[in-house]
Amino acid sequence: MAVTERRLKQREQQKESILEAARSIMLKEGWAAVSIRKIADVIGYSLPVVYNHFENKDAIMEDFIRHGFILLGDAALDAKAQSAEPAQQLKLIAKAYYEFALSQREYYQIMFGLGVPNCDRAKETAEIGRFGDIIISTLKQLQGGECNSQTILKFHTFWSILHGLSSINMINLAATPDELQQRVLQDAIQGFIMNINN
Amino acid sequence: MAVTERRLKQREQQKESILEAARSIMLKEGWAAVSIRKIADVIGYSLPVVYNHFENKDAIMEDFIRHGFILLGDAALDAKAQSAEPAQQLKLIAKAYYEFALSQREYYQIMFGLGVPNCDRAKETAEIGRFGDIIISTLKQLQGGECNSQTILKFHTFWSILHGLSSINMINLAATPDELQQRVLQDAIQGFIMNINN
DNA sequence: CTAATTTTGCTAACAGTGTTAACTTTTTAT
């Protein structure tokens, strides 16, 4: 029966339209302004329809977190592709990360904000792993191919530098000109790279 | 008239009891569970009384953010006092910062979470400045007393390292043993100090 | 083509939330 197939397709489209509605509200008014009723209003269905696709509002947010990490991973991949040299790749990834954080504030904030209630499994999704793998593979190349136990720690450090500079800059916005901040970031990454084989 | 003085004192006590109630709820159930009604219930007054002291719920949060930075500043001061050598002071401050972030999760999350709606002036309070000054003064000593334009940038970098490692660790909890994480932090600070006069 | 069944969507409600207006009680000052 092709009918169930069509049904599934329609269901999928409906789900997608829910996410699209939520995304447009979020980008316009912030995540706090996203409500199930507004979503239902935008997609032209009544309120409980949303619950056919998402168990609760948090589930929608988790979807956004996943999507955010896909976008971030894509940005990292694009950056990495612009060079063949691992060290240079890391610098490009750093730049891309910083730009993602500042240009996609809403995404970045729900990805790293207090949205995480209890270090739940939402943070250990495949998408977060993909992002990590992109960077870890680059680190491996820089270290000469082998993946010792230090590599994961180095990744941790690299990510911390990126997140720290990005988020402190988001909080202290306009305190430091963007150009200077970019230099600070590149300096920090340079130091990180030089110290990669300590 | 001593009567108005007594009144002011009672008002102040009432305000303090509101904050105390909010704090106890927050530490037990998280900031999201704090509601005006619960606060009113705990302090034994009706709901609008809270609005005699705080314009809205965000004002209560801002008070917590200020308080959080006082606690963080105190922790930094205590750490700094344990040594007379600036370089060692920075390491101790770093350790204290990390410990504050992990032990006072609720505070740290509202201080740096998505609680910041629009980079409002809430972030440029005296308390945040005090925390910054504690570290900047240490950096100045390390650089030989003068406060050039790089100092503020160095502070920015130092803070970013602390925040990055702390918050990434909060998100990826249990991914890396605490002891290792502490070593990574100290390594990063060591590198920062060695590079202080670049 | 009709009848039964499943799917789909709706209305309405519950239990909360922040916030404010209007009223009552208590306290103070004359």
Place this chain on the structure above:
DNA sequence: ATAAAAAGTTAACACTGTTAGCAAAATTAG
């Protein structure tokens, strides 16, 4: 004692997330 001011209360408004119960539509079976 009485008028003025302060303090506190109840009750409502406009939202929120979430769910139960019912109506309509689409699909399947006879």
